[in-house]
Amino acid sequence: xxxxxxxxxxxxxxxxxxxxxxxxxxxxxxxxxxxxxxxxxxxxxxxxxxxxxxxxxxxxxxxxxxxxxxxxxxxxxxxxxxxxxxxxxxxxxxxxxxxxxxxxxxxxxxxxxxxxxxxxxxxxxxxxxxxxxxxxxxxxxxxxxxxxxxxxxxxxxx
Numbered sequence: 001x002x003x004x005x006x007x008x009x010x011x012x013x014x015x016x017x018x019x020x021x022x023x024x025x026x027x028x029x030x031x032x033x034x035x036x037x038x039x040x041x042x043x044x045x046x047x048x049x050x051x052x053x054x055x056x057x058x059x060x061x062x063x064x065x066x067x068x069x070x071x072x073x074x075x076x077x078x079x080x081x082x083x084x085x086x087x088x089x090x091x092x093x094x095x096x097x098x099x100x101x102x103x104x105x106x107x108x109x110x111x112x113x114x115x116x117x118x119x120x121x122x123x124x125x126x127x128x129x130x131x132x133x134x135x136x137x138x139x140x141x142x143x144x145x146x147x148x149x150x151x152x153x154x155x156x157x158x
Contacts, residue, residue, distance in 0.1 A: 048111045050085075059121060061085065061137040065111055075125045075137055078114075085137060086112040120144070123152040 051062040065073055065087050073087040091108045117123065117139065125140035 048113050050113050050115075052115070057061070057141055059117070059139045059141070061113075061115065061135075061139075063111070063113060063135045063137075065134060065135045066133045068111070068130070068133070073130060073135060074126075074127070075128045076134075077117075077126070080123065081117045081119075081121070083115040083117055083134065083137070083139070084112070085109065085114075086092060 048063060053062070061083065063085055063157040067089045068087045072089075074084070076084050078084050088110050089108050091104075120142045122140045122142045126137065128135065128137045130136075
């Protein structure tokens with residue numbers, strides 16, 4: 001990536017970019033080195049801000065997903081209590097003879113967040129709505145457990 005096109009001409013940014021853009025394939029797995037997919041997912045999670053609200057009867061997750069259509073967004077539950085929200089915005093293909101990018105500042109790539117849900121989240125009652133590039137995922141809360149009633153044991157005569 002040429003940072004001069006973005007108005008940034010500093011060696012620091014080039015070095016940071018090199019550090020974050022690990023080359024090679026997943027077959028080079030040293031015991032301490034993160035995999036390429038792990039690094040890619042970590043970048044996506046770090047660059048996808050989210051708001052989380054708690055209401056009396058639900059939890060609401062609000063995430064900006066600019067340029068994505070609802071069909072390009074994945075909302076799912078993993079491991080019974082982890083909410084995964086993901087999507088990917090792809091760069092437009094440059095066609096020969098067409099306009100070329102002079103500056104590209106809008107974000108492309110993966111959008112992803114994972115949230116460990118509280119015990120009272122009802123994973124069977126989830127809704128997701130995308131409106132004007134903002135995804136709102138609502139998860140209803142389970143009703144509080146009813147207090148246990150004392151159990152009476154009949155005493156028999158021997």
